[in-house]
Amino acid sequence: MTHRYGDLTAVDDLSLEIARGEVFGILGPNGAGKSTLISIMSGMLAPTAGAVTLGGSEVTPTAHAVKRRLGVVPQDLALYEALSGRENLRFFGRVYGLSGRRLRDRAAAVLDVVGLADRAGDAAGAYSGGMKRRLNLAAGLIHEPELLMLDEPTVGVDPQSRAHIFDNVERMRRETGMTIVYTTHYMEEAERLCDRVAIVDHGRIVALDTPRGLIQSLGGGVIQLGVDAAQRERAAQALAPLRSVRGVAPGPDGQSLNVEAASAQHTLVDVMQALNAASLPLASVRILEPNLESVFLRFTGRSLRD
Template sequence: MTVHEDQTADSEGPAADDVLVVDGLSRRFGDLMAVDEVSFRIAPGETYGLLGPNGAGKTTTISMVAGLIRADAGTVRVAGQPMSPSHPQPKRHIGLVPQDLAIYPELSARENLVFFGRLQGMGGADLKGRVQEVLDLIGLADRAKDKSKNFSGGMKRRLNIGIGLLHEPHLLILDEPTVGVDPQSRNSILESVERLSTAGMAVLYTTHYMEEAERLCDRIGIIDTGRIQAEGTRDELIRLTGGVDQIRLAGTGDLPQAIESLRQLSAVEQVDHDGLALRLTVHDAPTAVAEIVTRATGAGMSLADVEITRPDLESVFLQLTGKALRD
C-alpha cells in the first residue's frame, strides 16, 4: 500500500516474476506534464486498475507501457524485458485493447480473429482451436459467422477484447473497455475480464468507473493530474484515508443498556441513538458485526434489521484529490 504526495507506507518491492514493472514513468506534451513519475507492478494472475477521471494520464501511461510512445523518463519491463518503441520483442507478450475499436467491419467475428491471429504468427489447427476458445470466452460463438458491422456496440467491444487475448499474452491491457456500451453488454465484458485473471493472465485495466475497479481489481492505483496519488487493495485504500464503516441496528427493547454495552467494544468508535435504531461507527464491519449483534441482544435489544454501509472508492478519491471521480 502506498500513498504519494510525500507520504509512503511500507510495501513490497517488485518480485522476480512480476509480468509488468513500471518505474518512474514520465511524459510531457509541451507545457503539460501528462504522466509524472508513475510506478507500479503487476504479478501473474493479478488485475491492476488505474482509476481516474478522463485526462488523468491513464491512456498516456498505457501507451508507454505498450511501447507505442517513448517515455521522457523512467522504465518499463514486460516479462523481464525492457520496453520502448525501439524494442519490439517485449510487445509479443502484450495484448492491447484500445478505446477505439480495432476490428474490420466487413469481416465476421471468426474472420477477424483468424486475421489478427495470423499477424501474431499463429496458424493451422492451433489457430483454429484458439479462435474457438476465444469465441466461447467472449460469448460470440453463436455469432461467429456474422459480419462485425452488424454487431451491437457491446459485441464489438467483446470482439475487440478477444483479438487482444487471442495470442495468450502475459499481459492484457484494457483501456476503458466498457465506455459507451449498454448495461447488459458491460456486465458481459466484466465477466470476461474476471475469468482472465483466474487463468493466470496479468491485466492492466483503466477506468473512471469506481464500481468496475472495486469489482475487478486486486490492487488499484488512483491517478489524477498524471500522478498516482495512492495505491493498494480496496480495503487498504479506504483504511489509508481513515474510512470507517457504519452499522445500523434496528429493533426494540433495552436500547440504553445496548448502547452502554456496545460502547465497550474495541471495534466501535461511536454509537448514536436514532429513534428505534442504533447507528454505530466501527472498524471492519464484516469482522465486527457478529460480536456486535451478540452484545446488543445480550443487553436486551430485540433486533429487527442489521444494515452495513462501507466507504467506497468514490469517497477515497474525493479525499485524496479534492474532487469527485467524474469531475
C-alpha cells in the same frame, strides 16, 4: 517514468510494480494520464524518461518479442466493421504471428469465451455495441498474452455485455493466471475485479492500495466542508481537537476542507457545533461514504466522471 508532450507533462515521475497474476486497476479522471500510461506500458509510446519492463525485458515500440507477450484492448472499438468477427480475430492473430490450425483454434476459442461463437460469421458492423466490446476484448486475447491491458473496456456497454466482460476477466485470472491492467471510470468494477488500485491524477499516483485498504483509509467516512479560503486555517484549528475527528486536511481542489471521522454521520453534529461556536460560516457540507468514489474524491478533489 515520465512523459511529456511539449510543455505538458502527461506522466510525471510515476513508478509502480505489478505482480504476475495480479488484476491492477488504474483510476483517474479524464486527462489524468491514464491513456499515456497504457500507451507506454503497451509499447506504443517510448517514455521521455524512465522505462517499463516486463519480466526484466524492456518494453519499447520496437521490442517486438516483448510486445508479443502483451495484449491491448483499447478504449476505441478497434475493429474492421466490414470483416466478420472471425475474420477480425484471424487478422489480429496473424499480426501476432499465429497461423494455420493454431490460429483457427485460438479464434474459435476466444469467440467462445466472449460468447460470440454463434455470430462469428457476421460482419462486426452488424453487432450491437456490447457485442463489439466483447469482440474488442477477444482481439486482445487471441494470442494468449501474459499481460492484458484493458482500457475502459465497458464504456457504453449494456448490462448483459458488461456482466460478460466481468465474467471473462475473472475467468481469465482464475484459469490462466493472466496479469491484467484495468482502467475504468466505474468504482464498482475496480472494487469487484482489482486486487490493487492506483489512483492517478496529473500524471502521478496519488493513492495505491487494495480497494479495501483505500476505503479503510477513509475510516468511517469523510465530511467535506466548503469553507472560505481565508477561514480555512481557523476552521481546521477549531475541528482538530474534537474527539470524533481523526484528521483534518485541505481538499486537493483548494476550496474545501476534508474531515476524516470514525463515523461521518455522528461527527457531523460535533463539527457543526464547533464551527458555530467559532462563528465560521459554511458554504457547503457533503458526506462521503466510505467507498472508492469517496477515496477518489478525497485524493483528486474531483468526481471520477469529471
